[in-house]
Amino acid sequence: MTKLVTLTIDGMQVSVPEGTLVVDAAKKIGIEIPVFCYHPKMEPVGMCRMCLVEIGRPVIDRSTGQPVLEDDGSPKIQFSPNLETACTTPVGAGMVVLGATEKARSGREDIIEFLLTSHPLDCPICDKGGECPLQNLTIKYGSGQSRYLYDEKKHFVKHVSLGELIFLDRERCIQCGRCVRFQSEIVDDPVIGFFHRGRALEIVTYSNPGFDSYFSGNTTDICPVGALTTADFRFGARPWELNKAASICNHCPVGCNLTMNVRREAASGGDWVVKRVMPRQNESVNEIWVCDKGRFGYHFAASSSNDQTSFKRLSQPLVRKNAGSDHPGELVPASWDEALSVVSERFAEAGDGLLALAGGRLANEDLFNLKQLTTTLGGEAVLYTHMAGGELTTQLGIQPGSDIGTMGQGDAILVVACDLMEEAPIWWLRVKQAAERGSQLIILNSRSTKLDQAAAFVLRYPFGAETSAVLAMLNALSEKRLRLPEAVQVLERDPTLQAAAEVFSGANNALIMYGSDCIGLTESQALAQACANLLDATGHVGRPNNGLLGVWPRANDQGAWELGFQTQTKLEDALGAAAALYIVAADPAGDDPTYLGQSGFGGKAFVVVQDLYLTQTARLADVVLPAQSWIERDGSFTSGERRAQRFYPVIPPRTAPVSRAESPSTNKAPLLIAGDEVMESPLPDFAITAMITLRIDSEARITASSAARVFNQMAETVPAFSDQTYLELAQVHEQWPIVGRDDLYYGGTSYENTGGLGMQLALNTSDTPSTTRLAGTTVEFIRMPKLGQIAFPIARLYDRGKTLMPSQLLHERIGEPYIVLNVNDAEMLRIQDGDVVHMTVANREPDSPDRVTTGQTVVVQARLDQELPERVVLVPRSFGIPIDKPTPVEIRRTE
């Protein structure tokens, strides 16, 4: 237990842990000490001098060591002659802090006046107007009048871009250094800095490309003035015109808590539109930060049905009609009633021949209902992903009470086959911070990643040997040694590995985070198994802050695993064999045409696609059902840390108005009715699935009525959710630091959490942990071909995925499709850095990696890398290059 220190602030007594700063102690009891440079997430620097207070300390008698008493018996307090900065002064026992005295007040007024000698009076055109700490504190503490001559103020070109995402107004900057410190201290990416000195200090970037950091948007939240603004929101709206709604980021498994700001706009035909995305505090998940993908990658959901882009949202069901023997017919708009009838009939016919293929972006409720449907019919529920092992995370994963933010001294984190910065940036941050607090970070990977810098142990294995590398750690700890392939024996003998294994084994708490860096479905299954064995062998299971964590490609993959979805290693075969396909939130045909198989999966099967857009896959479907995006409805996602979290409707569903008279719908179909108009509109996935199921079996225990009811039904039947209710997910408790109330000056503009902190799932103990399957077996290892190259898929935060491309703002960061080659290979192939090359992907016959049969060819840019081993080609996922597991390829120079 940390020692508590009691002091008095403005007459109020408070006891806080030793080492607490006066400014924080005051905040805890609701006393405001204004700050600009201080930020509760960063080390104090005492620069702005706004937090001046009078501080008195008890006088101690040197000879006795006892406090000297006044005549009335109270301790004698001595005040220092100068005001002191509350942000740099730790509390002391018996300290007396006065923040409301005339002296303190005038000190602040002085500082405000100094700040305003440089600051322009452009609040009316400033994006920060309305939520500006300087504006607020000036009104509260300023004198209302400056004695400084206006024409002596500094003048600069108003807006300079620090990169495509962030703009700087140098006149407005008050040199508090929060942004610079955030970039260096918090995210270790010091690409912005101060230039010049004194009053000429300005923020610059000399990095190339400029302010190109995955966390750059956060600097606009903590900037206490309108100096830093996002290119996205700049001139977009005034804060007071905006409504807000709590949401969860849908881009990665971290599950960052968000608040979306919306308003109705004439430009969008009076529709509600999302104006910006802000972080919402959840100290156990994302603290008060989000990455730029989460902040700027929201445009896809909102792209309205009358958008003339390729991302036009579906607004009505489509049913294929007029098909003949020689032509496929066409998809024509239909009523929900008609579409659902067709679908339910054909699904019923298919029976256990139904294959439901679900994307990991779906909510828990959607997945649960999908699973209900397949159970009803005896079909198969498959998760569309390239990463397996999730059933192990449900048994040996992390459990309630876990929080990476509490890990430190004595704990260990092993990160394997994962590029955390690219796959889940906020986890990168959290793991790095755990390492800074003293956790031993061990990294196993075939290539270097940004996280290496924070690690205590960095171990490299040959490409394709990730599982063996984990088993080598296990070998280091046990008598019974598994025989490992030759290629990893060097690693096995490495004393660093031995040391790392011992540290891991001896750690109080230990986590393993595994990803899918350079591997696919089969490999990740084996890897997860090996990780599970290591955790089990070292006793790091079944306790908070211990266990296996999958760094999934999608936001709710974990939810799918919890609900019993499985993967399919031979997906193209399964698709070809099914009698009916229900493809929800997945676009296999768009991702990789080979999924269509020889005949094309639309050939034999009856295909239903449920999505936001008319995807490649949807174009081949027999029925297309329009779904609501997650920001148009409510529901819950389960994060990779097994935390179920609720999201709320942010904007109303997109609708295509049809007058009641013309409506093809009957009363049976659910309709949204607005005045005299009947809306044929997208519906929540769970509702559509439930309606289909109910048409097949009216007795089925499935509900379409609300996400809440689906969730509660799920809690009744799925053990992992059994401790939860939908309502409880919305519960909050006070978090530290306090942000988002009246105190924008303190933590910045990230939002207070009132929508729920979520709840972590219980471990699934009904199945016995499957941790022995690997024992005794020799381990598969990807052999390098004698000829040609092997392409290994890697993750890039900014990919060309459908959910990111509508965010035009990020296009420059996303860039064109590329591959990375070893320099020697490139030389042999006469390829230079930046050349456009042809890459031919082998057909999906991976059994014999030496044989390259000609498959699809893509034209991409080549980048060269010295560190890559020969024959290894790195290919970013979701860039339109159909590689999601190690795959033989042939590369040719484009003549």
Add this chain to the structure above:
Amino acid sequence: MLAEKYTTEIQTILAKYPPEERRAAVMPLLYLVQRDQLYVDRHSMSEIAEILGISTTEVASVVGFYSLYYDQPGGKYRIQVCTDLPCALRGAEQFMEQLCQRLGIKPGETTSDGLFTVEPVMCLASCDKAPMFQVQSGGGLAYYEDQTVENALALIEQLRTEAASKGSAKRKDEYE
């Protein structure tokens, strides 16, 4: 380019500091560049950043903060006259004014041949020997104390002749 051209110098500089505190070498490395090309361009900042394992922006910040580093080319010789209080009490301001007048430039400007920039600077710790100035060039930095305008002009003439005889192409050899 920097790394190849000055391999031994860089090694000598780095050896002064503990290996894990390599960043401390940023100032000496900037001087190395500046001696070579009289100012620090962006490319050299990146090179230094790479050598030290820090960001280019961090190197640039250092360039920006300290007044002896230049991120813009100036005259080949920077004649920096101390006009701070103690020197001013001994006529330094008049000295600089007259010198500039004779050179046909204003303080802060560079002579038309691009050779001499004359500028006022803060105290140079030579207060008892005013008027005085320092000359910064690729050759380093030298003090000239107890100056008169005539003295100073003579020195300028001498530097001008030297510069002409060596020719700008050979400038870099001068310092090796």
Add this chain to the structure above:
Amino acid sequence: MSKYPAGENNSYILLRQRAIPDLDNLDIYRQHGGFTVLEKAITSMKPDEVIEVVKGSGLRGRGGAGFPTGLKWSFIDKDNWPHYVVANADESEPGTFKDREIMEGNPYQFLEGIAICAYAIQSSAAYIYLRGEFWQISANLDRHIEALGVAGLLGDNLFGSDYSLHIYTHLGAGAYICGEETALLESMGGKLGQPRLRPPFPPSFGLFGKPTVVNNVETLTNVPPIVERGAEWYRTMGTEKSSGPKIFSLSGRVSRPGNYELPLGTTFRELIYEHGGGIPNGRSIKAIMAAGASSALIVANDEALDTPMDYESVPALGAQLGSASVIVIDDSISIPWLINKTTHFFKHESCGKCTPCREGTYWMMHLTDRIANANATQEDVALLHAVASQIRGKCLCALGEFSIEPVLSGIERFKADFDTAVSETNNN
């Protein structure tokens, strides 16, 4: 016979080159007893004994603050290693030019002082941080350090002990604030020269975050004589609380400006009139700045002139001794002009880290520009006083506090000059 004579005038203890030609030659320095003190310390004294001697001497830091040197050394954190010594050779206070003369003329005594200090705190690496303009001095010091290495007086296993020491030079690049010790340490770390929060102080968190002693060049140059002749001897010079010799940098309107090595406690009058030769051109003295541009202006009346220059007496005049850079102002100088010079200096040198200094020095500069250029009113003078008062006591480091000293004292003690400046406005 000691190499350091007793402390009468003209028998130099610090500026010994003035008595001994070519003292910057190692052989000559050794002929005059050089490095025997270091040898004595390393071979026959415990580190703590050295600290005790320095403590006993009453030596106070010559960099400006006058902090007891031995005490500072004894604060070094012995639970955190390695330790460093950093010699502060930034010497940028306008009017200060003493360290430069030491390093040019008597470099080996300075280096020997560093070495003794390093031994006392068991540091095996010491750095000399020189202002960038001391480029030539730094190059010379490098040569001297090399010569010491060759002579076996620096490097590994000195005098057969297991104590090793290396000394390195490091050049700053034109920033007065880097004389402030924590800004200096930041600067040495390759960062902007902005002061750190204190505490922690350098003896617990210094260079590269390690325990460090930062001492001024002159301070360290005092160390060899103290260790050789003992604390008692040292205390025979100067006053009770300000012992030892001090180099006074005399500049401004005096006949013979320059450095004068005199005991602490020498009066202003003696320095200015006896040594400095008085005020030239038949002018009379008007004001004195005792600590360079950072000084309050002392009205140069008889009482002031007869005040001893030591760390206690000068404050009694409402000023500071600082680094003892005495700038003499004669009656032809207008104080508004003078404070315009100093505010320009501080505005130029403000590091920008804290608000009052960053904005306040700029504001003061604007106001003094107007006043000095006869373009101001009484309100501007009042405002200048208000702005300076508004800066007081709110800055992160002493630079900002220094900047207001000449301004406040100027307005308060030389009001007539401001009245004149303002009245000129009214006339045009």
